[in-house]
Amino acid sequence: MAITREEIMGNKQALTRLEIVASMKKIVGEEHVITDEQVLKESSVDRYRKYEEYSGVFTRPIPAAVVKAQNTQQIAEVLRFCNENGINVIPRTGNSALESMLESTRENHIVLDGSDMKKIIKIDEYNMQVTCEAGVGLEYLENLLREKGFTTGHSPQSKPMAQMGGLVATRSIGQFSTLYGGIEDMVVGLEAVFPNGEITRIKNVPRRAAGPDIRHVIIGNEGSLCYITEVTVKIFKYMPENNKYYGFTLENMKTGFEILREVMVAGFKPSIARLYDKADAAGHFSHFAKDKCVLVFMAEGPKEIAEATGNGIEKIVAKYAECQQVDSSLIEQWFLQLNWGPKQIAEEREEIIQTQNMGFTTEIASNWETIHEIYEVCCKRVAEEIPDITWVGGHSSHSYINGTNVYFVYYYNIVDCPPEEEINKYHNPINKIIVEEAIKHGGTMVHHHGVGKARAPWIKDEYGSSFYILKTLKNAFDPNNVMNAGNIIPVKFLED
Numbered sequence: 001m002a003i004t005r006e007e008i009m010g011n012k013q014a015l016t017r018l019e020i021v022a023s024m025k026k027i028v029g030e031e032h033v034i035t036d037e038q039v040l041k042e043s044s045v046d047r048y049r050k051y052e053e054y055s056g057v058f059t060r061p062i063p064a065a066v067v068k069a070q071n072t073q074q075i076a077e078v079l080r081f082c083n084e085n086g087i088n089v090i091p092r093t094g095n096s097a098l099e100s101m102l103e104s105t106r107e108n109h110i111v112l113d114g115s116d117m118k119k120i121i122k123i124d125e126y127n128m129q130v131t132c133e134a135g136v137g138l139e140y141l142e143n144l145l146r147e148k149g150f151t152t153g154h155s156p157q158s159k160p161m162a163q164m165g166g167l168v169a170t171r172s173i174g175q176f177s178t179l180y181g182g183i184e185d186m187v188v189g190l191e192a193v194f195p196n197g198e199i200t201r202i203k204n205v206p207r208r209a210a211g212p213d214i215r216h217v218i219i220g221n222e223g224s225l226c227y228i229t230e231v232t233v234k235i236f237k238y239m240p241e242n243n244k245y246y247g248f249t250l251e252n253m254k255t256g257f258e259i260l261r262e263v264m265v266a267g268f269k270p271s272i273a274r275l276y277d278k279a280d281a282a283g284h285f286s287h288f289a290k291d292k293c294v295l296v297f298m299a300e301g302p303k304e305i306a307e308a309t310g311n312g313i314e315k316i317v318a319k320y321a322e323c324q325q326v327d328s329s330l331i332e333q334w335f336l337q338l339n340w341g342p343k344q345i346a347e348e349r350e351e352i353i354q355t356q357n358m359g360f361t362t363e364i365a366s367n368w369e370t371i372h373e374i375y376e377v378c379c380k381r382v383a384e385e386i387p388d389i390t391w392v393g394g395h396s397s398h399s400y401i402n403g404t405n406v407y408f409v410y411y412y413n414i415v416d417c418p419p420e421e422e423i424n425k426y427h428n429p430i431n432k433i434i435v436e437e438a439i440k441h442g443g444t445m446v447h448h449h450g451v452g453k454a455r456a457p458w459i460k461d462e463y464g465s466s467f468y469i470l471k472t473l474k475n476a477f478d479p480n481n482v483m484n485a486g487n488i489i490p491v492k493f494l495e496d
């Protein structure tokens with residue numbers, strides 16, 4: 001049973017915003033507490049509510065302060081203070097979140113920002129691992145490692161923005177996942193702080209069988225159990241000279257899913273394995289694929305492995321007469337401009353303001369047996385049931401031996417709709433269709449963006465009887481519900 005704020009605090013008066021700010025200044029220093037009104041407004045939302053933000057409308061609770069912690073000790077002190085005073089804390093590092101993870105469900109909260117914690121603590125070239133603070137940007141780290149001949153193998157589209165703490169907290173995945181895995185396959189050890197101020201460190205070992213793997217309490221917690229302050233991830237040899245790119249056009253998604261499955265089941269490990277439907281391919285590959293689906297592969301690693309992987313994939317695809325191979329340089333060029341940073345965000349903002357045409361994505365995963373059906377049903381239902389849709393489609397971008405994901409992409413015109421209604425008129429109903437179809441077909445409602453507050457209403461359906469474990473974790477580690485309250489688990493589900 002979750003405890004209400006009144007139960008924690010008794011008759012103790014809630015602190016005012018000014019008192020919260022003064023206390024934060026004492027802990028982290030005056031210069032590290034931001035109270036600028038515009039910054040606070042922008043810190044009340046993430047990209048889930050980008051239309052409201054672009055329209056200058058802010059409907060969520062505005063934080064009392066953005067607190068820029070400089071070290072683990074300060075994080076511990078801030079958390080302890082907030083825990084004792086019932087103040088909701090929104091952990092943040094790179095600020096690239098989607099799914100309303102950075103919104104607060106409570107007034108007078110703080111954003112605890114770790115983006116100043118930027119130390120790369122150790123690049124251990126012999127044991128092939130790197131340790132860094134939570135605020136180290138992935139792009140910065142990756143570029144540094146590449147200069148030394150190494151790579152993290154992690155390359156989410158948000159690489160120019162995302163930072164190590166957030167990447168671990170969201171259970172993120174990158175474009176080379178079919179070879180390197182998601183962040184959960186890369187994390188070796190961690191340091192994290194719990195709301196009572198307890199600092200815990202999970203040591204760096206290649207594997208251990210000493211009970212449950214407690215890294216998984218922390219990875220993917222979305223700031224709702226603890227604050228990640230330090231991360232150690234594996235590193236790999238970087239051999240871009242051996243990269244091989246492959247692209248094929250084809251007529252339909254069913255064949256595409258079959259090919260992806262065959263490649264995975266045969267045991268090949270391309271770093272990239274992607275399948276775009278016609279609608280989505282039109283936005284990426286219109287210069288060579290008119291009204292076609294597109295399959296993309298990349299093979300990497302030691303020369304012999306990259307070549308064998310590429311040859312194996314070409315042999316499999318060659319069995320399908322409808323597939324036409326395209327020049328590999330087209331795929332390489334496309335791939336090099338796939339990532340999004342502040343420039344692309346600014347361009348998108350301009351476009352949305354000018355056109356009132358809005359794009360979003362929802363990603364799910366399921367096994368091979370059901371994925372095509374989920375893809376078909378969702379595209380059909382969104383096109384039929386949602387008003388003002390301009391297009392809906394998607395791609396598969398992360399495959400496994402037993403299934404794959406679909407990353408649905410959809411655009412709609414915003415018609416006769418005030419900014420604060422956009423979410424309810426368009427985005428949430430689309431999410432609902434996709435989430436419910438994925439769960440109904442035995443899949444998962446979220447492949448990599450995280451649950452946030454946008455998909456939290458379905459968390460019991462997603463977990464089934466294992467919701468008991470999730471709820472028990474939350475109640476054990478954050479009994480006062482001050483860590484991103486309502487994220488992953490809606491507050492009312494904790495009270496049941």
Ligand SMILES: Cc1cc2nc3c(=O)[nH]c(=O)nc-3n(C[C@H](O)[C@H](O)[C@H](O)COP(=O)(O)OP(=O)(O)OC[C@H]3O[C@@H](n4cnc5c(N)ncnc54)[C@H](O)[C@@H]3O)c2cc1C
Pocket residue numbers: 047090091092093094095096097098101102114134155156157158161162163164165166167168169170171172173174175221222223224226227228229340448449450484487
């Ligand atoms: C254009 C674009 C492309 C994207 N592409 C991908 C992709 O390819 N793959 C992918 O997986 N995701 C992708 N994302 C989603 C997002 O970038 C990732 O979830 C990323 O891991 C978030 O990292 P961040 O540092 O920006 O975290 P933030 O945005 O700061 O926070 C994200 C969540 O983690 C929590 N959090 C942040 N830091 C900490 C911490 N130190 N301790 C505890 N909790 C913390 C926050 O409370 C929040 O719930 C994309 C987003 C955008 C905007």
